[in-house]
Amino acid sequence: MSGASTLLLAACGGDGGGANGPGVIRGTIEIASGTRTDADTALDLTVQGLDSSRDVPLNGVQNSGSPYPGNVTVGGYVSSGAGSYGNGFSYPADDTDQLRLSLVNGQRVTVNIFPAPYNPSGATLAPPSTQLRLEPVAGGVDSESADNQETTKSVQAQQGGEHDLILTASGGGPARYVVRVTSLSQGETLGVAGSDILPGEAIVTMEPGSGSGQMRTQAGTAVASAGQQRALGGGQHHVRMPREREALMPADATRSETVVRTLEWIRELEETPGVASATPNHRVKALSPTTQTGYPKQRWHYDLINLDKNAWDRRDGSGVRAAVLDTGVSRRDEDWHPELAPNINCAQQGCYDAVDDDYRPLDESDSDHGTHVTGTLGADASGTNGKVTGVAHAVDLVPVRVLGSDEGSVADVIEGIRWVLNEGGQPRADLINLSLGSQTNNPSLADAIADAEDAGVIVVGASGNAGDDRPFFPASYPTVLAVGSVDCTGERSEFSNFGVWLDLVAPGGGVTNGCGGDGKGAVFSTVPGGVGYLQGTSMAAPHVSGVMAMLRQGDDELSPAVARALVREGQITKATGTDAFDIETGSGVIDASAAASSDWSGYAALEPQREAFQFDDDNTEAELRLREIGNTGVAFSKPDVASTENWLSVVRLGERRFRVELNTDNMNTGTLYRDTLEVTYSANGEDRAFSLPVTATLESGEENRNAGAHFVQLIPVDDSNDRVEVVQKLVEANEGRYQFEFNTSDIEPGRYHLIAGTDMDNDGAFCGPGEACAEYLSEGRLREVEVTRTMNLSVTLETAFTRPVDTQADPGYRRINNQ
Incomplete structure (x- = not known):
């Protein structure tokens, strides 16, 4: 899961550092299991000096010698032509990508397309037409999608073995894509397009006991003034950005720029006393x-x-x-x-x-x-x-x-x-x-x-x-x-x-x-x-x-x-x-x-606390609990959970508690395994049963994980201080992880957010929908780093092309233009 962050080390006393030597923030960015990157992204084809830099797009299969595993997620870029976004950044031509996958019979490959209009430049480029083709390497039945501008495509393997996935783009502008061969869980998404967010609007939930009057007095100018809010019920309010705040936006601001300003305002709302949460208002559709x-x-x-x-x-x-x-x-x-x-x-x-x-x-x-x-x-x-x-x-x-x-x-x-x-x-x-x-x-x-x-x-x-x-x-x-x-x-x-x-x-x-x-x-x-x-x-x-x-x-x-x-x-x-x-x-x-x-009437059941299991190298076991729901007069007995596969075990921890775990010795790397757990129990003597799906894949080696070159930024929380600037590093994966370091003796002291991510289409923003992203979080919210000139801090983050569904919707973070 992306965005996870852990504080590993902070020296004791004062500001967390010593007086000897410069201050430092060191970090490791772990990469989620199964993550791979397209080898000729727009960044690779545009920015020189990277290990992944190249002058022309690759021809043929990118990874013919090492097929991607059965749980792979690949982020990439395609464009039928070259051009400029109009914000100082350009995009190269790369109309075809070919990836080799290891699939089982019936396994579905899904590709989500994120066209260029989602970039913060406000460019109005038409989405490209894209098509997928899945070809068995050993010969057999191909699978092909339609060739159109739809942003979701899928193909299904008609047999097991190695397959070549061919993605082509024609017409329109550039696009990012994410290839997936396993289903997302309830807790994951691929990020949200900034186009869904309604600029200048927020939904504020007050803490218990806080009314709308308290919201106005406590939040001050951060919360909309009277007449610019409406109560939705349940302590929730629909609020609009104050006019004086809107007036600070440039007259020629693009829609994406107004979205970024809106998200900055919402983060301020979240920090207001009495406010439990603040989220963007966004579009919903029939x-x-x-x-x-x-x-x-x-x-x-x-x-x-x-x-x-x-x-x-x-x-x-x-x-x-x-x-x-x-x-x-x-x-x-x-x-x-x-x-x-x-x-x-x-x-x-x-x-x-x-x-x-x-x-x-x-x-x-x-x-x-x-x-x-x-x-x-x-x-x-x-x-x-x-x-x-x-x-x-x-x-x-x-x-x-x-x-x-x-x-x-x-x-x-x-x-x-x-x-x-x-x-x-x-x-x-x-x-x-x-x-x-x-x-x-x-x-x-x-x-x-x-x-x-x-x-x-x-x-x-x-x-x-x-x-x-x-x-x-x-x-x-x-x-x-x-x-x-x-x-x-x-x-x-x-x-x-x-x-x-x-x-x-x-x-x-x-x-x-x-x-x-x-x-x-x-x-x-x-x-x-x-x-x-x-x-x-x-x-x-x-x-x-x-x-x-x-x-x-x-x-x-x-x-x-x-x-x-x-x-x-x-x-x-x-x-x-x-x-x-x-x-x-x-x-x-x-x-x-x-x-x-x-x-x-009077029905009662045992309910699982989770509906599905998805295992990989980083997650090889999970707990399953069953709880009573419905009529309290029903007697439950004989609860059991079983699997018939030798790669999956179930260990009883209590009457209604079980541990589900992989038997990795019975698994081959790179192969997708699927099963259903059979849950059985008796209610007043009546036998009941239901199934819970399980998928699992082991990688051949963590060192192969790669989500593409990452921009790592310290972003000031308070941008009103002219002396405080964004600080940026560009790092590449080495042995399946990223390492970065900031010398804080050269950084203006203050409060910063720590963000890292990819810019697959070179549009000048990273961490957008369809791009890998890692944020330094605490309980789902951006965590502040207090930067001093003598600090000593080590952190660990995790990046992925998928992210928790409760991550703040964001169109991305701006790169510093000279990097």
């Missing part, structure tokens, strides 16, 4: 990628989830309140959509618009997104000659508008959640559907989601439509039911995100596998003025929300944790393969008939 028109064709997606008259005779969602946080619901004059009107009663259940701050959540989106999602969950066609019936057609719908025209801000989403939770009173809904999100983790949003769990509100989220395994938020938060999409055959839709964090799937459409015709390529539901088709994980999520309404109808005290246990144990899902858990479809397709046909 998730439907395509639209079709046609006549009602709901049967295929309801057949797929076993929803029929028999299920509806048992459960129809009656008496359950379901909040849909989206673009709102279609309304003409004073009438709701005829299929939605029977289940919407704003006077009784409530309606809310967090965007316009009123109680008329009208759908003004271009895609009809909110109306369509709401119809799938709870449309009622009875008595209207309607063409659409929702999964829970008798549910009480609570429409909450948090998105404008298909996108909005996380502050509005938080306000919508807080309105539903109704702080100090009973929640206004039993469940929340979130067919929206982004790849930006926001701790303020995570806090609101956690409060929903505490309030007993079930939260369902769409997994995202990027077609890769990057965590998508809020769906990938552990207390949200993350829903992916399947097509008419029950296979993962080509656009649906997947990963170890995925819980289950539901129909969302797709045109592969012969599903494109006869209305089976998309989900049919309500749209403003009628009915129509949409496609995406947004359409899958309300199928699950409808089934959750059926569950709550049978047990109005059923907790979110128990709902997740029913999914995890396959009680209300249909497995899509031979294993109970599959990385592409989770625990399987939601099963409405199973949910409706049994009495789940």
Whole structure:
């Protein structure tokens, strides 16, 4: 995990140093297991004097003699042409990279592309078209992606052995990329594009007992003045940068420069007494990628989830309140959509618009997104000659508008959640559907989601439509039911995100596998003025929300944790393969008939404290704990965890505590190993079971780790002091790690942040999305280094192309131009 930092040594007394000799900060940057770098990045081709410097791009396979291991993550650069960013930095041409990988049959290779517009120069370059091709070295079946401007590509090995991955770029500008052959965990991301951040805005969470008045008096000019903030509920506030602070920005500042200034302001907010946390406000979007028109064709997606008259005779969602946080619901004059009107009663259940701050959540989106999602969950066609019936057609719908025209801000989403939770009173809904999100983790949003769990509100989220395994938020938060999409055959839709964090799937459409015709390529539901088709994980999520309404109808005290246990144990899902858990479809397709046909009241289960295990050289063991959830009167016995593989062992540490560890003597280096742990136990004599995925890879040698040349900077915390300047070193990996040293006798004393990272595309900034980054942190926040002329300090950091999801979203740090 990147950003980890450890204080190794500080001399005792005074400022941590002695009077003899110059002051020094020494550091080691460890490199995450499996990390490699493209051998001809823009920096390599532009900056001379590095061991990795070269005049022209490499031809052929870069690492033909040493295939990358099965857990490799490679950062790199491609561009079909050469040019200038307009900020004093240039980019070279390098249209093809070829990497040799060691893969097992079925292993997926994912490449995420980060085009040049994310650089801080503000350049407006079109993204390049890219294509992947995976060729078995020994011959066999190739795998190839589309050639287009999509920023996520994947190919899958059709056999085991060595493969050459060929990445080509044509047209457009330069781009960074990250190649991955293992899934990201719930705690990792590839960084967040600065383009997602809304300049001049923040979400501030106050410490318990601190009110909005205290926020103003304690934070002074750092927090927005009166009239520039709004309470979101739960001690959270949406604040704007004070006008006097905005006035300090240059008139010609680029968007990226305003983002950097915004992040500096937010860091000041975090240090304000009474403030628990401060995070950027960022964009969130609705998730439907395509639209079709046609006549009602709901049967295929309801057949797929076993929803029929028999299920509806048992459960129809009656008496359950379901909040849909989206673009709102279609309304003409004073009438709701005829299929939605029977289940919407704003006077009784409530309606809310967090965007316009009123109680008329009208759908003004271009895609009809909110109306369509709401119809799938709870449309009622009875008595209207309607063409659409929702999964829970008798549910009480609570429409909450948090998105404008298909996108909005996380502050509005938080306000919508807080309105539903109704702080100090009973929640206004039993469940929340979130067919929206982004790849930006926001701790303020995570806090609101956690409060929903505490309030007993079930939260369902769409997994995202990027077609890769990057965590998508809020769906990938552990207390949200993350829903992916399947097509008419029950296979993962080509656009649906997947990963170890995925819980289950539901129909969302797709045109592969012969599903494109006869209305089976998309989900049919309500749209403003009628009915129509949409496609995406947004359409899958309300199928699950409808089934959750059926569950709550049978047990109005059923907790979110128990709902997740029913999914995890396959009680209300249909497995899509031979294993109970599959990385592409989770625990399987939601099963409405199973949910409706049994009495789940009083259900209890043993819940794991982690959902997946990913091992490597640096992490060879982990603990698994099981805890009771649900009915406290249930007697649990015989808990056990087992693996059938000789490379994996499970050691019992207690009644419900186990250690899972690798048997490295039974493993070959460079090979990806996969297994599922089988967890079994008995509840009141009933046998239960579920599976947890495990992956593991050992490297051939730590000395081969390399994340590319790293810029190491001491960045002043207070930039108002003209004597304090950024200090920079450029270091390269040696024997699998980096070493650096600053002579502090030549540095102006003061408080600094210590940052290191790569600039793969030579755009003048390092640590951007898709680049390796290491930050000196303490409890997830940047840790200050008090620099003196006589100090003696040694630190260790860790760098990686992946990073913790709670790392501050940042477009990167500026390089000193002469280095």
